[in-house]
Amino acid sequence: MLNPEKWVTLHADYLFNYTISRINNHDLAKDLVQDTFFAGLKAKDNFQGKASERTWLISILKRKIIDHYRKINSAKGKAEVKMNFYTDGEREGEWIEERVPNSWDNAFEKSIENDELSVVLEQCINNLPEKYAMVFRMKTIQQFETEEICKELEITSSNLWVIIHRARTQLRKCMEDNWFRN
C-alpha cells in the first residue's frame, strides 16, 4: 500500500540526494522531487505493490531526470561549448591556434593544494552548457560507471566520451585562463 502522507518524511531526502548527484542545482532538484510526488499521487492506482514504495517513486523520478536531460539537449536548449579543434576543411581535427595549450607556471603542482582552486573550478564547471556539466559531474565528480550514465540518460558510450572530451577541453582552457596562468 502507498502512504502519501508519509512520503516526505520517508523518502524526500533520499529522492533529493539521488537527484542532486545528477543535477547539481538545489531548486531544480527540489522541483523534480516535488513533481515526482505529484506524479506518484496521480498514478497511485497503477501501483501494484510489486516493488517497494521507494523503488516505485525512484522509477518515476528517473523519467523526470531523462526528460530534463532531453530538454537541455534539445535544439532549443542546445548551447555548445567553444570549439577547440577545426571541425571541417583541410585542418579538420587540428588544434585551433588560440585554443592550443600553453605551458603552466612551474608552481602549478603546489597550487592544487590551494583551497580557492575548488571555487574557481566550480565556476568553470558552471560555465559549461548544462548538458556538458551534467554528464561531466556524473562521470568525474560522482564517479558513476559509464554504462550506468548511458543507461540513465539513454545515450551511447561514444556520445558520452565526446561530451566528456569537450567538457574537459573547455575546463582545461578555463582553468588555464583563471588559475594556472594567474
Next chain:
Amino acid sequence: MKLTCDEATQICDKSQYSEATFWEKLKLNLHLLLCKNCGLYSKQNNVMTKCYEKHKKEEGNKHCLCADEKEVMEKQIKEKI
C-alpha cells in the same frame, strides 16, 4: 592508424578514467611522440584529474533539503490527496 589532435585528446581524456582500450592507447602514444600540443594537453590532463579529485572531496554533502522546504512539500501533497 593516424589520429587527429581532436581524436588523440579524446582518447587521452578517456584514459584518465582508465577506460581507453589497448589500441587506443597505442595510437595515442604514437601521436604524442610527434605532437607537442597534445603532449602538453596530456601532461596537464593529469593535473586536471587531480583538481577534480580534490573538488570531489570538497563537494561532499553540500546540499540537503531543509525542514521548511519539506514542510511546504508535505503541505502541497496533502492538498492533493
